[in-house]
Amino acid sequence: MPEPHPARLPDKGDKRTFLQKLAEFIHPGPDSTAELIETLAEAEDNNIIGPESRIMLEGVIRMADMSAGDVMVPATRMDLVDIDEAYDALMHVVIDTAHSRFPVFEGERENIIGILMAKDLLKLQRAPELNIRALLRPAVFVPETKGLNDLLRDFRGNRNHLAIVIDEFGRVAGLITIEDVLEQIVGEIEDEFDIADDAGDIFSLADRTFRVSGDTAIERVNDAFGVQLGPHESGDEFDTIGGMIAHEMGHVPKRGERHELAGLRFVVMHTKGGAVKWFKVSRLEQTPP
Numbered sequence: 001m002p003e004p005h006p007a008r009l010p011d012k013g014d015k016r017t018f019l020q021k022l023a024e025f026i027h028p029g030p031d032s033t034a035e036l037i038e039t040l041a042e043a044e045d046n047n048i049i050g051p052e053s054r055i056m057l058e059g060v061i062r063m064a065d066m067s068a069g070d071v072m073v074p075a076t077r078m079d080l081v082d083i084d085e086a087y088d089a090l091m092h093v094v095i096d097t098a099h100s101r102f103p104v105f106e107g108e109r110e111n112i113i114g115i116l117m118a119k120d121l122l123k124l125q126r127a128p129e130l131n132i133r134a135l136l137r138p139a140v141f142v143p144e145t146k147g148l149n150d151l152l153r154d155f156r157g158n159r160n161h162l163a164i165v166i167d168e169f170g171r172v173a174g175l176i177t178i179e180d181v182l183e184q185i186v187g188e189i190e191d192e193f194d195i196a197d198d199a200g201d202i203f204s205l206a207d208r209t210f211r212v213s214g215d216t217a218i219e220r221v222n223d224a225f226g227v228q229l230g231p232h233e234s235g236d237e238f239d240t241i242g243g244m245i246a247h248e249m250g251h252v253p254k255r256g257e258r259h260e261l262a263g264l265r266f267v268v269m270h271t272k273g274g275a276v277k278w279f280k281v282s283r284l285e286q287t288p289p
Contacts, residue, residue: 063149063184066147067147073180074173075172078172079093082104082106099118101117102116114136114139117135117137121135140164143167143168144168151176152182161177201216208282209280210280211279211281213279214277214278216241218241227263227264229261242275245259245279256268267282
């Protein structure tokens with residue numbers, strides 16, 4: 001005769017202990033992204049995770065809601081290469097901008113026909129008969145709405161590190177690199193043109209010009225070039241050459257812009273985060289008496 005109340009079989013799939021079930025009942029898990037981020041902050045306060053881990057985890061969570069259009073470099077700030085330019089002009093662009101990859105256009109800037117690797121230009125020195133078109137790599141186009149998670153997966157899968165972003169009308173809206181995506185997780189990635197805030201310095205170049213970091217102190221510039229850069233006419237004082245040049249120009253300088261001051265010509269080589277990272281500085285030619 002069967003038992004009136006057969007024993008309930010244990011759930012083999014649930015391996016939580018009674019205390020774990022009770023804790024989850026009293027303190028249920030987060031129901032939203034904001035609550036999840038708040039939970040990470042509490043975990044850091046309780047020394048369960050470190051601050052760097054919390055920042056990275058928050059970056060991963062926030063990135064899920066971001067698209068290529070949120071972090072791309074706008075088309076107006078893109079450094080492009082004209083396929084019809086001479087080799088010397090191409091090298092000049094590569095040196096001045098210090099990028100490793102360049103979108104190449106033909107005719108108009110909207111007509112991007114490929115990507116040029118800076119290192120591939122070295123092949124022309126050993127084989128001048130090569131055509132630059134033969135060095136171009138296919139350009140990858142992605143819509144502004146493409147999620148960063150999917151884009152990062154594509155970057156890793158096809159070993160491509162740059163994509164051209166297009167808007168809903170098929171026009172070029174900007175470009176995005178794998179570095180732009182990863183910086184949403186790990187923060188700003190320092191490259192060979194990035195220096196510490198207190199490590200500004202001046203370097204001599206082969207063409208008898210100088211590379212000067214925007215964080216270089218005014219006193220250091222005065223000593224190196226024998227000039228007297230002092231307070232501005234308005235009475236404002238500046239600690240760094242980048243701050244002084246930006247004030248003199250009246251706006252945040254962009255790559256390629258130049259300004260002359262105290263017998264020196266400052267050309268913006270590299271910008272990041274709304275500030276000048278490097279200037280190329282040369283002395284103005286002396287006017288004959």
